[in-house]
Amino acid sequence: MDILKKLQSGVRLDYEDGLELYGLDLFTLGYFANQKRVAMWGKKVYFNINRHINPTNICKDICKFCAFSANRKSSNPYKYTKDEVLKIAEDACKRGIKEAHIVSAHNKEHDLYWYIDIFKEIKAKFPKLHIKALTAAEVHFLSTLHHLSYDEVLDKMIEAGVDSMPGGGAEIFDEKIRAYICKGKVNSENWLKIHELWHKKGRLSNATMLFGHVEGEKERIDHMLRLRKVQDKTGGFNAFIPLVYQRDNNYLKTDKFLGSGEILKTIAISRLMLDNIPHIKAYWASATLSLAMVAQEFGADDLDGTIEKEAIQSAGGAKSAFGQNLKDFLDIITTSGFIPVERDSLYNELRVYKESGCVVY
Ligand code: V47
Numbered sequence: 001m002d003i004l005k006k007l008q009s010g011v012r013l014d015y016e017d018g019l020e021l022y023g024l025d026l027f028t029l030g031y032f033a034n035q036k037r038v039a040m041w042g043k044k045v046y047f048n049i050n051r052h053i054n055p056t057n058i059c060k061d062i063c064k065f066c067a068f069s070a071n072r073k074s075s076n077p078y079k080y081t082k083d084e085v086l087k088i089a090e091d092a093c094k095r096g097i098k099e100a101h102i103v104s105a106h107n108k109e110h111d112l113y114w115y116i117d118i119f120k121e122i123k124a125k126f127p128k129l130h131i132k133a134l135t136a137a138e139v140h141f142l143s144t145l146h147h148l149s150y151d152e153v154l155d156k157m158i159e160a161g162v163d164s165m166p167g168g169g170a171e172i173f174d175e176k177i178r179a180y181i182c183k184g185k186v187n188s189e190n191w192l193k194i195h196e197l198w199h200k201k202g203r204l205s206n207a208t209m210l211f212g213h214v215e216g217e218k219e220r221i222d223h224m225l226r227l228r229k230v231q232d233k234t235g236g237f238n239a240f241i242p243l244v245y246q247r248d249n250n251y252l253k254t255d256k257f258l259g260s261g262e263i264l265k266t267i268a269i270s271r272l273m274l275d276n277i278p279h280i281k282a283y284w285a286s287a288t289l290s291l292a293m294v295a296q297e298f299g300a301d302d303l304d305g306t307i308e309k310e311a312i313q314s315a316g317g318a319k320s321a322f323g324q325n326l327k328d329f330l331d332i333i334t335t336s337g338f339i340p341v342e343r344d345s346l347y348n349e350l351r352v353y354k355e356s357g358c359v360v361y
Pocket of ligand 1: 065066067068165166167168169170171206207208209210241243244245246247250283286304312313316
């Protein structure tokens with residue numbers, strides 16, 4: 001069957017189909033991805049009110065693409081104390097933040113028990129605050145540090161109050177590219193295994209893909225299909241997040257500057273290939289808010305959140321350091337002809353806006 005017929009019939013697409021999709025023109029791809037998006041979510045655009053907290057940037061690993069780590073060109077090593085993290089969480093809660101997204105570098109001075117204490121204290125003080133914390137790369141680092149199994153680390157996270165896991169550390173699963181860009185980090189098989197174990201404990205998580213560096217279309221499709229396979233087994237991924245590579249202040253040089261057409265194509269293809277992952281997040285911090293909004297016409301249905309303080313993409317050159325205010329979200333979503341929907345971290349709808357500032361429920 002030719003690829004257009006496959007898209008029309010809605011059959012599941014395989015690896016070869018994925019590669020063929022890149023050969024289609026942007027608007028054909030957008031048409032089919034948008035059809036799926038509208039069938040699933042109508043004209044709703046999801047976002048949440050969240051706060052990123054990155055307790056340290058001192059890292060034992062050396063990922064070529066990372067500008068956040070203190071090993072990088074603009075080294076500015078820091079390590080928050082527990083009191084500093086608690087204060088950030090407390091201030092954020094006063095401003096109405098509903099999710100703390102806590103991820104960090106791999107630093108043995110911030111060991112598992114350091115995090116466990118923090119999570120417990122945050123949960124005790126702010127029981128309604130959703131804690132989305134520790135990437136699979138951190139889980140791997142902490143399990144190695146303490147000679148604990150992944151299961152044991154995940155159980156301790158749950159006991160301490162972690163609600164969901166973020167999708168970071170996935171980068172690109174292809175082993176050759178991974179060895180080149182982030183040797184020493186959790187391998188692909190273990191990244192997927194950790195999420196599968198987490199899902200089997202009844203918990204949800206997200207999955208990212210870092211693209212626009214030295215990988216190509218083949219590695220992107222392969223990455224999506226490895227996620228789809230786990231999702232077939234567990235159903236535990238809430239959202240897929242294609243992260244646009246930021247090129248400044250790091251050691252991963254690329255010839256190309258990823259164009260907006262290629263970004264939109266990849267987002268549209270992810271909507272078409274990942275037929276079992278409910279949400280596709282166009283992460284405004286890495287794609288820019290304007291392009292993330294356009295991506296809502298190309299298969300995405302989510303923008304991520306207000307973030308307040310963004311350290312990873314902005315270290316690499318993105319204009320995201322100070323987050324995004326709620327009014328900007330509401331304005332850009334409504335003036336683009338979509339319906340803003342504030343969600344919680346698990347995609348339960350909290351507030352649907354009819355037009356900027358006007359709450360439907
Ligand atoms: O894993 C690092 C990426 C990720 C660069 O789960 C870079 O809801 C672009 O995972 N250019 C961390 N990306 C961020 C992340 C995330 C963000 C928002 C929401 C969620 C979620 C997860 O940032 C890392 C890495 O892949 N990253 N350096 C860079 N130069």
